[in-house]
Amino acid sequence: MNSLGIPMSHQYQIKEYCNICGNNELIKYKNRPHEMCTKCKSKSRHRIAYIVYSNFLKPLADKNVAKLLHLAPEKRLYPLLKDLFGAGYMPADANPSNFTHTKVLKLFFPKDFEIFPEDYFDVILHNHVLEHIPGHYKDHLNSFFKILKPGGLMIFSVPGPYLDKNTSEGGEHLATDQERVEKFFQKDHFKVFGRDFLEYISQTPDGVLIPDGITDRIRASCGVRPGKDPFFIWKKN
Ligand SMILES: [Zn+2]
Known part of the structure; x- marks a missing residue:
């Protein structure tokens, strides 16, 4: 089982291939085999x-018209997204200086998000972002849901979630980085997500969770181990 409770298949030979840049060499990173591409430095996720x-954004991408908010905007995914959304592509982060590949809008959650009207974005993307935001994840998700258009998609991922435990939050109140590493596995992580996280996004009345369509055969084709890096795709009603 992977972290979402989906059975994993080990029958596929993992291919050393980066589907982003076409390179055929993937190396171990942080003890994870085949994790990083030697050329574009992409990781499995x-x-x-x-x-x-x-797969999911091409049908929504009405160039320069549809609006996409990309938080912690990954450099390796920039060419694809910019090509699809043109001027409608908005990369944003609380720390724009962490990014040099494009101009990134400074948005500090939650106060800066109030500049957007309700039902504004066609797409919101955030991968491994929620664990860095102080406060309660339900408040954060609800804020994102609000600024997404009906029929729009929020595509996101978090470490885990770990279905054998409940979510633990509050890392922002710990005194030291060491305490955060012990409790949340990284000095800038404020939470670890558990089964209630999956329940919450599966059961919100305002939208539905759609399967990401990624099989272990697809994972193996681009050097990703069985069951790893599941994505959540939430569609607003
Ligand atoms: Zn690559």
Whole structure:
């Protein structure tokens, strides 16, 4: 089972291939085999994101008209998204100086998000972002749901979630980085997501969760291990 409770298949030979740049060499990173492309430096989740975005965003991408908000905007996914959404592509982050590949709008959650009207974005993307935001994840998700258009998609991922436990939050109140590493596995992580996270996004009355369509055969084709890097795709009613 992977972290979403989906059975994993080990029958597929993992291919050393980066579907983003076409390179045939993937190396171990942080003890994860085949994790990083030696050429474009993509990690497994970028390669899966590339497929998920290609499949789900092309039908929504009305160039320069449809609006996409991309938080913590990954450099490797920029060419695809910019090509699809043109001037409608809005990369944003609380720390724009972390990004050099494009101009990134400074948006600090939650106060800066109030500049957007309700039902504004066609797409919101955030991968491994929620664990860095202080406060309660339900408040954060609700804020995102609000600024998404009916019929729009929010595509996102988090570490885990770990279905054998409940979500633990509050890392912003710990005194030291060491305490955060012990409790949340990284010095800038404020939470670890558990089964209630999956329940919450599966049961919101305002939208539905759509399967990401990524099989272990697809994972193996771009060097990703069975069951790894699941994405959530939430469609607003
Ligand atoms: Zn690559």
